[in-house]
Amino acid sequence: MLIPVKKLVLICLKKYFSLPIATLGWLVFFLVCLTGCEKQSDDSGRYTEAFLPVFNQTTRFFDADQTEKGLTYLDSTFSKLSSPSYSDRFRFYAFHYVHYQRVLHNYPTALLYADSMMQMANKTSDKPDYVHYLAEANYAKGDTYFDLNQYNESYQCYYQGYLLGKSYLNNEALSDYTYRMGMIMYKKSRYLAAANYFKESYKQRSDIKAENDFVAFYRMQELLDNIGLSHKHNGDLDSALVYFNKATLFVSANADKYPEKKGFKEMALGVIYGNEAEVYIEQKKYDNAIDLLQKSIAINKQKGFDNTDAQYAQIKLARIYADQHQITKLKGLLDELRPQLDSTRNGTAEAEWHRLMGEYYITQNNLQQAMSHLQLYNTLKDSLAKQTSLLRESDVNEQLSNYEKAHEIELLNENNKIQRIYLVVSILFGLMALVIILLVYRYWRRSKNDVRLMNQLNKQINEQNSNLEKALEKLQVSSQEKDRILRAVAHDLRNPIGGIASLTTIMAEEAYSDEQKEMINLVRETSYNSLELINEILEAANVTSIQLNPEPVEINALVNNSVELLRFKAAEKGQQILFDPLPAPQELQISREKIWRVISNLVSNAIKFSPTGATVYVLVEKAADQVIISVKDNGIGIPEKMQDQVFNMFTSAQRPGTAGEKSFGLGLSICQQIMEKSGGAIWFNSRKDGTTFYISLPLTDGSVGGSAQKISVPFTR
Secondary structure, eight states: OOOOHHHHHHHHHTTOOOOOTTOGGGOOSOHHHHHHHHHHTTOTTTSOTTHHHHHHHHHHHHHTTOHHHHHHHHHHHHTTOSSOOHHHHHHHHHHHHHIIIIISOOHHHHHHHHHHHHHHHHHOOSHHHHHHHHHHHHHHHHHHHHHTTOHHHHHHHHHHHHHHHHHTTOHHHHHHHHHHHHHHHHHTTOHHHHHHHHHHHHHHHHTSOOTTOHHHHHHHHHHHHHHHHHHHHTTOHHHHHHHHHHHHHHHHHHGGGOTTSTTHHHHHHHHHHHHHHHHHHHTTOHHHHHHHHHHHHHHHTSTTSOHHHHHHHHHHHHHHHHHTTOHHHHHHHHHHHHHHHHHSOOHHHHHHHHHHHHHHHHHTTOHHHHHHHHHHHHHHHHHHHHHHHHHHHSOHHHHHHHHHHHHHHHHHHHHHHHHHHHHHHHHHHHHHHHHHHHHHHHHHHHHHHHHHHHHHHHHHHHHHHHHHHHHHHHHHHHHHHHHHHHHHHHHHHHHHHHHHHHHHHHHTTSOOOHHHHHHHHHHHHHHHHHHHHHHHHHHHHHHTTOOOOOEEEEHHHHHHHHHHHHHHHHHTTTOEEEEEOOSSOOEEEEOHHHHHHHHHHHHHHHHHTSOTTOEEEEEEEEETTEEEEEEEOOSOOOOGGGGGGTTSTTOTTOOOOTTOOOOOSOHHHHHHHHHHHTTOEEEEEEETTEEEEEEEEESSOOOTTOOOOOOOOOOOO
16 A cells, blocks of 8 residues: 555645555645646746745645644735735645645535636646646546546546647646556556556656656656556566566665655655565565565554555554464554554555454454454445445546547537638638739739839939949048148148247246236147147047057056056146056057057046046956946036037037136047947946046957947946
8 A cells, every 4th residue: 555645635745746556535636736836936937926935834834734724824824915926826726625635525625626726727828837737727626526436527637637738748747647547447456557557657757857856756656666566466476576676776766865855765665565565475475575564564653654554564464464373463463553543544454454353353262253343344345345336337448538539529620610711711812812913913004104214213323323422432532631631731730839839838937027928828828739639630530540459458557557647637736546456467458559548538538627636536347258447537527418429529519627728529539439449438427526437348359340348337436
């Protein structure tokens, strides 16, 4: 025998799987349910975050054989969930189903909860969940109908679960179906058919790839045990021993993977020992049988273990004592078993106990007591036989064949409907095609003029394209000529203006009046501003045509060099520059001179637009696969209406610095062109109390022409 009803209820919620093969009424909460419990507890996409702790706590109550308390807790907490999902509701009804079906044996109420499970399954939009839940609900209804002896309805529900597994290639659903068919065949004493169904279920379960899945492991060891038991009853004793040995090895090799299932290994082995002992009893190897039965009893007689299986093992051992006329041991064992039967309901063991007690009193010549026990034995035996008579009379294969034929007829009807629809659609398409042909012919005749006009238009467009290409070529030549003239003019202007700047610098040191010195300083300042403008014009004209020469550059040193050179300029306004480098040296493949130019321009702008005594922050850090350099000031900021013009050449967004410094609006345009050629990017964030400019450079790939991603990097200090 395998695990009893009450223990099975708890095992179900622990993801234990064992359905005792001797009593189909012990079919417990279906495998799919527990597979859902096991897998979904780690899947917040199915169960909501709010339901997961409720599910876990309710399971713990069921594990502790406190199902009433568990349902009270579940009902009170579930009502407080704001938006339970269909999965949450499905499992809520499933808990109630287990309680009423397997604990209270209140089958009508259990059937109502199975119907509720079916409704939730049909509302599930995700296809894998829909198949999983719907098969589970069908098997739940089938088990309940089976316990109500409504076998036709039960087989129909099982068949629906089978169709789901077959249609959606769901091996779990198929394995559950063949498992149940094996159980039915076993109850009908068709042991060879039962063994074949169990083998098929084992193969389907083996095809499911699941690492550390206790549910699959438990069901597979049970199937091996059931195959052995079926072969034993069919008289194939050698085959039975082979499968009992496989079950023992399977449990021993895999049970230790699940340390949280304390005591399971011993309990499962105890069940297998008790079943294996029956083979040795058939072979008259009583010593082997007694040894296995005693080990089985010692294991499953413990509190929290499979006490019902221990009762069956004690009955088997008592039969051996009776056959060997060991009357003292027989009486002692039966007396020991009596309190257990009083506390745990077990009809089959109860009947056998009375039969053995009758045999014992016959040996004691106490015929009155013997007759009393034998009468009770016959009464119980008749009751058990009556319970299985309806099942034996039902022909499950015929029923399933009828369902299969009905399903085929339904499919044929559906196909006929579809074919009729196809025929109607084909006729409609034919009529539409004829109308389309007529319309095409009509418009084809009209399209001749349109084609002629289109050819003329194409010719005109081609001519215009040719003219545009020539204009673009002239424009490019003109642009190149403009750049050449611009460079020539700027170059020719730089020398005389530079001379003026030098002369005025010398003159400012001579002994002139204050008014004369003011005029000389004004000329000098204007000369230097003009030189700065000329240099920026030359830089802007050259940057589009230059080729960068990337080389390995240590970025901390490059930024530090730029900062140090500008500290004197910052000191003129009483400012300081704070530099925060990378914690470790980092080489980049970049153009040293051009990137230095960009960094210096950004720091110089920060100094220019920050008030006297302010602080400029320069930060180097890594972000993703880039190095981000940021320059933050606490200056006047950039007005929102000017922000989209900042990087335009000769922009109208230029403004004087906080000390009246001149701004020409070319620097940031040049910086943008350099960054684009360097495979990087430049951007900024501006507020009323300051602006932060960022540049990004590839961390590992310094090839020119790439594109770095702009990343929002908060400046922290």
